[in-house]
Amino acid sequence: MTQNPKAIVVFDIDGVIRDVSGSYRRAISDTVEYFTDQAYRPTPVDIDNLKSEGIWNNDWEASQELIYRHFVSQGQQREEIELDYTNIVTYFQSRYRGTDSQNWNGYICHEPLLAQPSYFQELTNSGIAWGFFSGATRLSANYVLEKRLGLQSPVLIAMEDAPGKPDPTGLFATINILENGSNHKPIVVYVGDTVADMHTVEKAKAVDNSRTWLGVGVLPPHVQETAERREAYAQKLIQAGANIVFNNVQELTIKTITQL
Secondary structure, three states: OOOOOOEEEEEOOEOOOEOOOOOHHHHHHHHHHHHOOOOOOOOHHHHHHHHOOOOOOOHHHHHHHHHHHHHHHOOOOHHHOOOOHHHHHHHHHHHHOOOOOOOOOOHHHHOOEOOOHHHHHHHHHOOEEEEEEOOOOHHHHHHHHHHHOOOOOOOEEOHHHOOOOOOOHHHHHHHHHHHOOOOOOOEEEEEEOOHHHHHHHHHHHHHOOOOOEEEEEEOOHHHOOOHHHHHHHHHHHHHOOOOEEEOOHHHOOHHHHHHO
């Protein structure tokens, strides 16, 4: 634990630390397709458009919402549509984690990493405290942080620990652990890839204006395929409150933190 850190950096995980376009997002598409009887498979743009509303950080809820919207578009009333949320979650997990609960064999096993362990070591060496606040489940988050990146018991507030974003409760909880009772109030940087992440920083700022807050946007890999999409996505993050937007999390260096 860094004593009196120069700054605190809190990271989202999905789209920032790992590329989830072929895992979480693919599982959303699979789930929606399954529960609409193969009538509708959402595209990456459909999912981005939903996420840009700023309240669909939970991918199980996002899947359910896309299913609802499909049936509504077909002329049904939302109240008449019978969806079992538990079944949606179970199916989603069978795609994402896989069919073996002990040894995962789903899409999670093939997520490209977007950061290296050395990056976090550099932050520590520079007197910067860091941790994670994510809407991912604790098991899924620890799978990437500990098993794949090899981080030793990193500070993590996951889905089970706090309300979903943009509620800033989990962000404050992460900061409290990292500050470890210190009265020193360093700058806080929250790094995320969605509108909800940036709204979380804005809400935190409204609750506690006694310190400096910075929202750093990171473009997830799937929006970087064309300059047009990259620019449009970056604009959405900036409109939602991002102070700066990067193509990769590791562009947030000690130097850029100091400049910000």
